[in-house]
Amino acid sequence: MTAAPSPEVLRAPLVVEFPFTRSLGPVQSAFLTGLRERTVLGVRTGDGTILVPPVEYDPVTADEIRDLVEVAPTGTVTTWAWNASPRRGQPLTTPFAWVLVKLDGADTALLHVLDAPGPDAVHSGQRVRIRWAAERTGAITDIACFEPYESESESEGAGGTAAPAHSGLFDDLVTGITAPARLDYVYSPGRAQTDYINALADRKTVGERCPSCAKVYVPPRGACPTCGVATTDRVEVGPAGTLTTYCIVNIKARGLDIEVPYVYGHIALDGAGLALHGRIGGIPYDQVRMGLRVEPVWTEGARFPDHYRPTGEPDADYDTYKELI
Amino acid sequence: MRDIAIVAFAQSDHLRRTDECSEVEMVMPVLHSVLAQTGLKTSDIGFTCSGSSDYLAGRAFSFTMTLDGVGAWPPISESHVEMDGAWALYEAWVKLLTGEADTALVYSYGKSSPGSVRDVLTRQLDPYYVAPLWPDSVALAALQAQALIDAGETDEPALAGVAARSRGDAADNPHAQLPGARPQGDYLVQPLRTGDCPPIGDGAAAVVLVAGDRARDLCERPAWIRGMDHRIEAHSLGVRDLTDSPSARLAAERAGAFERPVDTAELHAPFTSQEVVLRKALRLGDDVRVNPSGGALAANPVMAAGLIRLGEAAARIQRGESDRALAHATSGPCLQQNLVAVLEGEAQ
Ligand SMILES: [Zn+2]
Numbered sequence: 074m075t076a077a078p079s080p081e082v083l084r085a086p087l088v089v090e091f092p093f094t095r096s097l098g099p100v101q102s103a104f105l106t107g108l109r110e111r112t113v114l115g116v117r118t119g120d121g122t123i124l125v126p127p128v129e130y131d132p133v134t135a136d137e138i139r140d141l142v143e144v145a146p147t148g149t150v151t152t153w154a155w156n157a158s159p160r161r162g163q164p165l166t167t168p169f170a171w172v173l174v175k176l177d178g179a180d181t182a183l184l185h186v187l188d189a190p191g192p193d194a195v196h197s198g199q200r201v202r203i204r205w206a207a208e209r210t211g212a213i214t215d216i217a218c219f220e221p222y223e224s225e226s227e228s229e230g231a232g233g234t235a236a237p238a239h240s241g242l243f244d245d246l247v248t249g250i251t252a253p254a255r256l257d258y259v260y261s262p263g264r265a266q267t268d269y270i271n272a273l274a275d276r277k278t279v280g281e282r283c284p285s286c287a288k289v290y291v292p293p294r295g296a297c298p299t300c301g302v303a304t305t306d307r308v309e310v311g312p313a314g315t316l317t318t319y320c321i322v323n324i325k326a327r328g329l330d331i332e333v334p335y336v337y338g339h340i341a342l343d344g345a346g347l348a349l350h351g352r353i354g355g356i357p358y359d360q361v362r363m364g365l366r367v368e369p370v371w372t373e374g375a376r377f378p379d380h381y382r383p384t385g386e387p388d389a390d391y392d393t394y395k396e397l398i
Numbered sequence: 399m400r401d402i403a404i405v406a407f408a409q410s411d412h413l414r415r416t417d418e419c420s421e422v423e424m425v426m427p428v429l430h431s432v433l434a435q436t437g438l439k440t441s442d443i444g445f446t447c448s449g450s451s452d453y454l455a456g457r458a459f460s461f462t463m464t465l466d467g468v469g470a471w472p473p474i475s476e477s478h479v480e481m482d483g484a485w486a487l488y489e490a491w492v493k494l495l496t497g498e499a500d501t502a503l504v505y506s507y508g509k510s511s512p513g514s515v516r517d518v519l520t521r522q523l524d525p526y527y528v529a530p531l532w533p534d535s536v537a538l539a540a541l542q543a544q545a546l547i548d549a550g551e552t553d554e555p556a557l558a559g560v561a562a563r564s565r566g567d568a569a570d571n572p573h574a575q576l577p578g579a580r581p582q583g584d585y586l587v588q589p590l591r592t593g594d595c596p597p598i599g600d601g602a603a604a605v606v607l608v609a610g611d612r613a614r615d616l617c618e619r620p621a622w623i624r625g626m627d628h629r630i631e632a633h634s635l636g637v638r639d640l641t642d643s644p645s646a647r648l649a650a651e652r653a654g655a656f657e658r659p660v661d662t663a664e665l666h667a668p669f670t671s672q673e674v675v676l677r678k679a680l681r682l683g684d685d686v687r688v689n690p691s692g693g694a695l696a697a698n699p700v701m702a703a704g705l706i707r708l709g710e711a712a713a714r715i716q717r718g719e720s721d722r723a724l725a726h727a728t729s730g731p732c733l734q735q736n737l738v739a740v741l742e743g744e745a746q
Contacts, residue, residue, distance in 0.1 A: 256456060261512065295423045
């Protein structure tokens with residue numbers, strides 16, 4: 074037993090990426106289909122306020138609202154922020170302004186971006202108009218961006234009866250969106266798991282002993298969940314162990330080149346206070362049994378055992394592993 | 399209603415990176431500290447509640463790992479909020495109010511260092527109209543700051559003053575990530591400069607809540623929670639008046655903040671401009687000591703920074719430096735959600 078050294082912790086890129094697919098309700102469907110057709114729709118609340126972008130429930134009263142209206146593709150900037158360094162996924166790759174734009178006929182503002190040469194060319198109260206994307210699919214990005222638009226401010230009072238009603242009906246309604254999301258991380262497993270992984274590179278399995286209850290955790294995570302204290306005493310366990318329980322897998326997983334049926338089991342390595350899991354090989358699946366003594370089989374260059382095979386020793390007595398099942 | 403107090407508070411040092419620590423390794427010393435302050439053992443805790451976010455960690459159910467640090471075996475009564483720990487504290491407070499438990503351990507943590515927190519926070523936005531544009535947290539705060547400037551509520555020198563005062567106060571806070579005043583720097587997203595924005599970092603915090611007279615046994619001067627409330631505003635930014643925070647004002651009113659003056663306010667304002675909004679919404683005069691800890695501009699471990707405001711306010715009462723303090727936590731873009739608690743110490 075030695076105090077755990079503190080080598081450089083391991084780090085590796087971790088990319089979490091998923092295409093969120095979402096269905097749309099009647100109002101969102103009409104709005105996004107409208108964008109595809111270069112038509113901007115809002116929704117009128119019970120008190121006559123026109124919300125753009127539209128929602129299905131009144132943010133004040135929570136009443137269901139379905140009363141669609143058409144507003145103009147021109148509007149006024151209500152607030153802005155200059156973004157000199159565009160980030161991945163943002164609508165423009167050149168410096169731009171984030172803007173909230175109150176479209177003519179609307180009472181609320183839409184978040185988007187404004188293509189402008191620099192911050193001196195942007196101000197609140199500025200008149201802007203939509204620049205449509207060349208290819209439109211029924212998404213907020215069908216608005217490529219806003220662009221400055223030289224005109225007098227809309228003289229008509231916003232909202233009220235200025236905006237004409239719209240049926241919301243289009244051919245081929247957009248009923249769903251796919252919103253790709255990608256986040257990049259650099260994962261570090263921390264000190265305890267770094268020690269464990271580094272030891273595996275030398276074909277050794279190490280755990281950590283709880284100073285309070287003396288249980289040896291494999292793999293170690295740095296804490297004893299029973300005692301709530303740090304586990305800092307490093308202990309080498311195995312290499313052999315006892316199969317405490319197992320199952321027979323009959324369904325072949327995609328991309329896995331292991332023939333079924335095969336056995337997957339819990340293995341209590343000698344000296345460990347809990348079992349880890351792994352595949353059992355080198356023995357016909359129907360001869361595997363609890364108490365079987367097994368040892369790891371390493372393949373060239375692998376960072377963990379490929380599987381465990383029988384050592385040939387007599388089976389372990391049930392009482393020696395019953396606490397580890 | 400039962401009287402409930404914060405009797406202990408601990409926080410980690412807040413650091414830009416903590417690669418050598420897993421989440422549980424970061425949280426455990428903080429848990430041990432609050433237990434040691436009270437003399438309580440894990441088995442004395444009636445309810446445990448935590449706050450964190452899988453999106454910061456990039457892993458599903460990441461909070462379960464930190465349960466190893468509280469000694470969750472044999473089984474304990476436990477809950478988790480996918481929010482700042484201030485909301486976990488709210489849940490624990492309600493649990494104690496109902497009489498279901500007499501003591502509660504509340505903790506929260508956030509490691510922003512593995513990912514890009516500006517990008518990560520875009521995933522909490524409206525997925526139909528807003529998130530596909532990837533407006534990052536600084537950009538949204540900058541829209542709010544410009545709205546305030548246009549309305550004449552503040553200007554860039556005043557914002558720089560908020561930054562300098564906060565980080566100056568943080569010089570006395572040994573846990574702060576950015577102690578001491580520093581240059582405002584260049585624009586990150588105009589009108590916000592680097593100095594107007596919070597540091598990105600990792601950290602954890604924990605508090606212990608106790609009901610009734612037992613609090614006096616465990617703490618010389620408990621910080622009694624006189625009221626707590628949280629409110630939310632419309633999801634769509636364009637519907638809201640970004641220069642105001644009606645949800646913070648309503649939460650403060652329901653928490654009893656306006657019944658008598660407070661002497662201290664710990665505000666969760668990660669951006670300088672948000673302090674301007676909150677001071678007005680919460681009716682804080684110039685005589686109120688705002689963020690003596692340095693606030694979120696000095697250390698902003700996402701998901702713990704709000705709980706730290708409650709802890710810092712309570713600690714100030716325990717030290718006798720405050721008699722009635724307001725603690726505030728926020729979540730979401732541009733102060734979308736706000737929690738307010740009023741804490742009091744008994745006459746000294
Ligand atoms: Zn233990």
